[in-house]
Amino acid sequence: HLGKRLINDFSLNAGRDPQHYGIGLKELWDVPAEKHEPGLVVHGSGWPLDSNTHGGWFLYHAENQQVVVGLIMDLGYQNPWLSPFDEFQRMKHHPVLSQYLEGGKRVAYGARAIAKGGFNCLPKMTFPGGLLIGCDAGTLNFAKIKGLHTAMKSGMVAAESVFEAIKDGDEGGQELASFTSKWEASWAYQELKESASFGPAIHKYGTVGGGAYNFVNQLLGNKLPNIHDTTTDHGALKPAAEFEKINYPKPDGKLSFDKSTSVFLSNTNHEEDQPCHLRLADPELPIRDNLPKYAEPAQRYCPAGVYEVVEDDQGKPRFQINFQNCVHCKTCDIKDPAQNITWVAPEGGGGPNYPNM
Template sequence: MEREFMDFDVVIVGAGPSGLAAACRLMQQANEAEHEMTVCVVEKGSEIGAHILSGAVMEPRALTELFPDWAERGAPLHTAVTRDEVVLLKDDQKAQVIPNALVPKTMHNDGNYIISAGNLTRWLGEQAEELGVEIFPGFAAQEVLHGEDGTVRGIVVGDMGVAADGSEKDGHMPGMELRGKYTLFAEGCRGHLGKQLISRFSLDSDADAQHYGIGLKELWDVPAELHQPGLVVHGSGWPLKGNAEGGFFLYHTDNQQVVVGLIVDLAYDNPWLSPFDEFQRMKQHPTLAKHLTGGKRVSYGARAIAKGGLNCLPKMSFPGGLLIGCDAGTLNFAKIKGLHTAMKSGMLAAESVFAAIKGGDEGGEDLVDFGKRFKDSWAYEELEASRSFGPAMHKYGTLLGGAYNFLDQLSGGRLPTLHDTTPDYARMRPADECTKIEYPKPDGKLSFDKLSSVFLSNTNHEEDQPCHLRLADPALPVRDNLPRFAEPAQRYCPAGVYEIIEEAGEPQFQINFQNCVHCKTCDIKDPAQNITWVAPEGGGGPNYPNM
């Protein structure tokens, strides 16, 4: 099919922290060197920040390197951390505050800020446009463009106005090719093009299997007497038990608001577990309830997190492009932070790409120089120091794994490096071998149902479009997953996308793709790896305000 095309020096997929940091750094160098350069960023969300979800406590190191005058420029870092608490929830009533001396240094937040990651990217987008970057929100990158020799030459933006049966609707717009000398993939965790590139170029051949968590988050307006700006609370324990690991966060940000969330490690083995419902009952614990009671929930969202760390990093360069940020997995889970490392990876990528293009490179090369730059950076140093964090948790559990990591940090990383090579989806056990979990009904005050939560995410998809949740074998969910695992998609999805319904007395697997918040958990956790998430029509999905 002949498509219209636009040529750029650099095409960036995803207007998140890594993609926008890369765009800004590219143009800074070009302007300083008086070298003409064209850079575009394509973003599937309806606007910059619409799909951005993070805790978020931000370490400003990378931002300060990119824009030393960020405060004067009005960067949305308004609430400095004033106090840290780390809590172990022992049961549904009791908790123990961990003495500060026993809290790993990675969990100390002096000098950090409680922010909205969505608002940060909106601000970064403004800086990028002022520097001369072209940003196209509302357009989803659907395909990778390859040259005849297999090198990456850009991307294809998906068609608009395609009906569910594949026919063209009124107002149909064919997708356009965005061609670049180099293409940077910054789609976030489990990017669907990044996933293809890792497979095509065998980028993970020397890496452990990547590991993931699902992060669920709510934003609350709270009474003035409850508000403690700058307070950061982290914790673990109840209600997660058995082989389910994870932890909660609760931050008092500005505007009399509190963010609260739960990260559940997707290596759990009980198919009856529902991360969403674990989050809802967790908020009933007095340790969290005292911060929320009398408040009003105003937003909800969920997103998968690539948390494997250094051991799971793929090779990040390939002919014609680079993987950056969470598309590669640069998050430092020992800190529960990824914004600063994602931005740094994007900035380093920009430096490698600019040096190549300025030197006369016409594109298509494997910029292995980027791997060296990354390895020589403080971002790599951070990840190396925490390389055993996730494997220790998987191998020994929260308490013993935490102790191992604490001792590893005290020793300067001299303990043996641990590895976990089992993919998260492969840990699922048959339902009849596990204890069924009965969750309490939501009370509408602290706990809520999925559909009312999805409503608060402002999620919307054009209903008459092809389903973006692709089943390799449509019969498998009922034939295999239902009898063996009680079809866990009904529970691991935080948005009510998947249901088992009855038609003519027979179970049917129903996909309510309109509810999808683009968390990618199904693509990660399905035990048969039968579900593939691809980008829907541009502009669809959640629209997170202040998240």
């Protein structure tokens, strides 16, 4: 929330590609002892996502007979009928995954948007009196599906720069120009630079073509031309009339589940008498514009059932926000085609409470 404000207020993304995001959905399972293989890591891509929808899944065998399973899906998808939550639930029926989950019990659920645009989307990270670092700047290396190491390094460089400024008598309010040179000299910056075309290549050429481009580029030592993706994630969405409606299978309550029971496992909580923390710039827009053009995609891109189109007493459609369900993934702030929704911080203490997630 604050990062978005800072980027806009100080034009920190001027001359950069727009940031790109993915939504990560994750569950924690207790599994039978005979199916538990501590340390086993399984990654995959493809089904259930089609060739125009990019993403990948993971399954990790943790300690205490627990398994972590999840899906990261690109938010630059085109089809407004698509539901990341339902794709995730359907994914678990693949035999590669179901063989470990069958007979187990789901104990936690969560979702979070991640900034994955990479090097080409990195904003200017300095502004008067402050720094934009880590995930707020988008330092995740999507080629490795890792970001903790680069985020921590940006924080370490920031700490060094602030320490030097204080030592030199800087009382604040100035731009820490030394941070930029230190950051660009770091291994983290170089790592991100080397994978600059990874995401854009997949967006431009698809999963197979983009994967081939990245493979060849890696063999050549990243000598191929840098690819840019200037289409925003919300701008990629196309009218619902251009696609066939997706009828997802009903959850079986064993491997796949509905949103309400999933949200319960996120332990999310908000006091119901507080102001809604999901702000609409134009309250009429969802029904007036998004419903006829996009079949109001908020009903589907939200992984927690926050947004619904219901009928009022006169039988007319009404946009309903169940903010109590919110798991603070911030997908709505990113994917709404009109950029009409802004996520702001709710009352202190509200939100999900994830155990071992």
